[in-house]
Amino acid sequence: MVFIRWFLGKCILLINALTLPKPMLRIKADQDKVDKKTQFFTLYQFEACPFCVKVRRFIRKNSLKIDLKDAKNNMANKSELVNNGGKHKVPCLKIEKLNEKTMWLYESDAIIAFLAKETELS
Template sequence: MLLKLLRNGLGYLIIFISFFIPIKRFSRSADEQKCVNDVTRNMSLYQFQACPFCLKTRRAIKRLGLNIETRNALKNPHRADLLSGGGEIKVPCLRIDQKNGTIWMYESSEIATYLEQQFGESSTPCSELN
């Protein structure tokens, strides 16, 4: 209980500090943004508000200008979905719904790298993929 309080307190302290650390946003044209929004409509981030790894992932999402829905994994139905779909209650987890199935991607670094490769500066423009 005390450990949980301390962990949450520390998490919120990190969120507070990060509020003062600016994020250099990646910018793209309106058409390109629309295309990216269409792609990210099939993604959602299972997370806890006060989790530092989730904060790191949310900052990566913000920096890349992505509209990815965040889902509170402390509460159902999201918690139950994460467990049944991904296999464990660990956050952050990026859910990617595709025609041929759903990918549950754990690990903040892996998620950040994936999003950077898909939507970052060196990625293939979204409009050229279709």
Template sequence: MKVVRWVLGQIILLLDALTSPKPMVRALSAQKAIDDATASMAMYQFKTCPFCVKVRREFKRHSLNIELRDAKNDLDIKTELVQEGGRHKVPCLRTDNADGTVHWLYESNDIIAHLKKEFNLV
């Protein structure tokens, strides 16, 4: 079973690389504003998780520079996700708010919808 998952994961990564979306191009000032807003965000992910790949493709498509954290191979990141986020589930978007609170958002479709609303993306 582990071999099958590994092979499928490699196929997913290959297809992602071959069909990678073209990044959105913005004015420098607009991209800086987006980068400043996304600096407080991080996505907990597994490299070969198809739902994580889906979210990463949206990051690339909309030129969103959001930190990626490996919740599978990095024990500290995995522990942080479980203890602070409440469960070991990916993808998970963490947003550190200005008031000091932290917002955890799970599910690829919910993450994408949130980002589209937050940044007025089409």
């Protein structure tokens, strides 16, 4: 079973590498606005998790600058996720906003919907 998971993980990473989306190009002022909105977002993820790959592809496609933390191999990141987010589940987006409580958002579709709404330029 361990070998099958390892093999499937490598297949997912290979397919992802071969089909990476091109990042969106924005004018500098718009990119600066988006970067400011995402500067306190952190994605806790596993490298070969298909749901994490889905979120990372969205981040790349939309040219978002979000800190990525490995919650599988890095024990400090895993501990932070479990102690503050409540569970060892990925993907998880840590959302810090000034003067507000830190939020921990799980589920790839919910993370993508949140990021799409949050980085919308009006």
